[in-house]
Amino acid sequence: MTPLSPMAVTLDGKVAIGNFHLEVALTVAPGELVALVGPNGAGKSTLLHVVAGLVGLDSGNLSLGGNTVDDGTIRRRTPPHERRVGWVPQNRLLFDHLTVADNVGFSPRATTKKVNHLLDALDLRHLADRYPMECSGGQAQRVALARALASSPEILLLDEPSTALDTKSRQIIHDLLGDRNSRPSTLLVTHDTTEVTGLADRKVELTSGRITKVSPL
């Protein structure tokens, strides 16, 4: 893996989206992998959106690597493109007009060397010139992960990356994330208990927008 410089995430804030309220205090240590679990609608994805900068805090504070990127009290936010956060959304979202290689290399921070490395590491080399429409669900998931990693994120946000994944793809992704020394700080939303025990340093349970339980693993 390409060496990364993981960053701490410190979030203590509130968000209101319609009737839904998210109120969370959570710290992720550099290189730590925190599994977010909880029922649908608990606010797991919203929490990732806050860290990525897609949703702003209504109050409180978010800092990445010690720098405040969202100050809810004065409503000032660092835009997503200046945050170095890799987001792999639940529904993959590939750029259909670009080849697999161009998807992986989309980020202005992606270097040819890094893209090539990731195409090999995630077993995508043979698909490099194909388009997303021609990829299976598992392949598309790997492309989405490679694309996020190619942007040299210091924080990785994974929204159910293993859902509908074939065994091979799952293994590749787990091998990558299992390497504590080379992964970014990671927030992993998952329903998969083996994934939690196998990969995570900590498990955080979210219910109705609040953290209800934190278990070290």
Add this chain to the structure above:
Amino acid sequence: MTTPGGAPRAVLFIAALAITFLALPVLALLQRAPWSSLLNLLTRQEVIDALGVSVVVSLVAAGIVLVLGTPLAWVLVRVNMPLRRLIRALVLLPMVLPPVVGGTALLFALGRRGLVGQWLERWFDVTLPFTTAGAVVAATFVALPFYVVTVEGALRTNSDHLEQLAATLGASPISVFRRVTLPQLMPAMAAGMALAWARALGEFGATITFAGNLPGRTRTLPLATFEALESDPEAAIALSLVLLAVSLAVLVPTRDRWIPTR
């Protein structure tokens, strides 16, 4: 034909009547077409002049529509601004406004004594009414909403998630617009352009009001057709056939949007 128990006869009958109503004028045009002298009619100087004016006016108008309409559609969908509904209604107004009213309004806005027109003339020595540029303005005015509506529809269906994702990868807003929004919009932009161009090509009312009917300058194909109808009906039919052929051709790129293929 999957209606259980078959389609009601009365409904079928009325639908057939409607089809006849729409097809009849086209058939009449084809039936009266002076096929043998068609080439002669279409190579007359006044026809070639009108064709030239039409091509220039409609293409320039389509270009302006593309440049103005794309950001406008994006703003209407993606930017949360006050009075958005009102602005949207204003954008769509030329679609429902009688073109002659549009032309009159343009005259009072951009005419030599118009709201803005007087300054255009005083400061930049630009006069729009009764010039080819004026015909372009009239065509742009009526065609713009057709493009905006088409592109806006596509923007609404494409969620902004891909744009957000591109931002998290480090792409600046302008880069996201160029690398993600525009490529995604290409099919809708092509369809919108075809519609807007066809509307610009067929424009009559606003053009004759604002730009007049000057041969070789503002007399476009529709104006020439109307003119010929009095003096030379055969030429009018020939010109109509040209416009009909163009209209049918426009249906090709917009096929998927307006003629759903099963």
